[in-house]
Amino acid sequence: xxxxVVYTFALxxxxxxxxxxxxxxxxVHIDRRLRSAFSDAKLDHILGPSRLPGKAYLxxxxxxxxxxxxxxxxxxxxxxxxxxxMARSDLVRNFLQLPDELYSHxxxxxxxxxx
Numbered sequence: 319x320x321x322x323v324v325y326t327f328a329l330x331x332x333x334x335x336x337x338x339x340x341x342x343x344x345x346v347h348i349d350r351r352l353r354s355a356f357s358d359a360k361l362d363h364i365l366g367p368s369r370l371p372g373k374a375y376l377x378x379x380x381x382x383x384x385x386x387x388x389x390x391x392x393x394x395x396x397x398x399x400x401x402x403x404m405a406r407s408d409l410v411r412n413f414l415q416l417p418d419e420l421y422s423h424x425x426x427x428x429x430x431x432x433x
Contacts, residue, residue: 322341322342322343323341323342323384324339324340324341325339325340325341325342325387325388325391326338326339327339327340327391327392327395329414331416331420332420334417334419334420336415336416336417338414338415340391340413342373342387342391344413345370345391345394346370346373348409348410348413349361349370349394351409352398352404352407352409352410355407355409356403356404356407364397364398364401364403364404365394365397365398366397367393368390368393368394368396368397369394370390370391370394371387371390371391371394398410399414
């Protein structure tokens, strides 16, 4: 089996905080599903310069390259969660693995990625 990298993102919504653990391939999968649901043009417009970084050989021993990719993935996440329609889509909400506490909370709101 090939070695893979799991990126960890700290997320918060209202007073609830959680960690999201995703591989690059998870981002590729959600990007494809969003493009199918919303169209390439709409997703490109929403993401702007925060588009998903391209698939490239990543030297897993290079912390600088790993940090760069993680920052690009954070920008991608931030673009999704700050756009109202995207943040409310079931695809994005499932991808974010929202904690159960959020569903029982009476107030609505959008998820926001935090560093």
